[in-house]
Amino acid sequence: MTERTPPQDDEPQAETGFGRRRPTINDIARLAGVSKKTVSRVINASPFVQQETRDRIQQVIAETGYVPDPQARGLAFRRSFLIGLVYDNPNPQYVVNMQLGLLDGMRGSGFELVVHPCERSSPSFLADIRAFVERQKLFGVVLTPSVSEDERVASLLEEIGCEYVRVASVSLDSPAHMIVTQDRVGGVQAADYLVSLGHRRMAHISGPATFRSSHERRGGFEDGLAGHGLKLEDGYSREGAYTFESGIEIGGQLLALSPKPTAIFAGNDEMAAGVLHAARQAGLRVPEDLTVVGFDDFQIASRVWPALTTVRAPTREIGRLAGERILGKEDAKANPEDRAPKLVVRDSSGPAPQT
Structure with missing residues (x-):
């Protein structure tokens, strides 16, 4: 059996365009023309990425020789398979319909729903939401009126790196974070x-x-x-x-x-x-x-x-859309007339x- 000789330091290495620097997930996102979150979903085998986008990202990964940082992936997997619903609505039927809709949108995903009633006027309002997200290690949060209308909550979730979708009567954020009820x-x-x-x-x-x-x-x-x-x-x-x-x-x-x-x-x-x-x-x-x-x-x-x-x-339909949006699903069945x-x-x- 012929013994294989390990490559020497002076042997030519594959050209990646990054010199001695290892490519990062941000580099992959830039070259593929997608967000860092989308690259992460492909790396973690999430089903919620279109095949064309998935193929493009995987091609960039292969061409650059990118290898995911195992420590960073470990941090990502510390998130639970839980979606939070945060509300302060005085109408119980609204909350029930929203929960049913969210469960419709999450069906088959392996995620579960947990709810967190709150009171915006409470001095501990923001601290309570932070504790809820961190204690449950939530993957994401759906915010309903009037919590969804509070910019402090959106900023808090951005700060701690938690996905979120806001349900509100007008657009208050980027489309990826909004369901508008008209x-x-x-x-x-x-x-x-x-x-x-x-x-x-x-x-x-x-x-x-x-x-x-x-x-x-x-x-x-x-x-x-x-x-x-x-x-x-x-x-x-x-x-x-x-x-x-x-x-x-x-x-x-x-x-x-x-x-x-x-x-x-x-x-x-x-x-x-x-x-x-x-x-x-x-x-x-x-x-x-x-x-x-x-x-x-x-x-x-x-x-x-x-x-x-x-x-x-159509509160239940709006909840379904919010559930799909928080998980990154394509709104294949979404029709503005439905909401x-x-x-x-x-x-x-x-x-x-x-x-």
């Missing part, structure tokens, strides 16, 4: 519909001012009214809390006005259901004396009487009463 579109639809029924004296109950969705839904409603030469009159717009109880309280205040509104658009279904209760207390019939429209189309909308006309927000609000007409709306 709440303003739903507000316009509500206004157009009420005007088509002949309503001219309308009222609105918004959600808390700390939620961007509150401003977007009201803004859309005002835009829709303006398109018909109308506006919200002074005193006919009040702030609620996205809760049933606030719908009763604010609904009672609006129905005590003189003249009364003939229609009330509430910023979510919980408050709209509260308005139905306030109308009964005031001896008013819905929809004969008062039209009520909500927003979300959660279960309560079809379970109250009369059933609520509402703007459907757009749509008006659902039921029994709580009718023509403006004759005066």
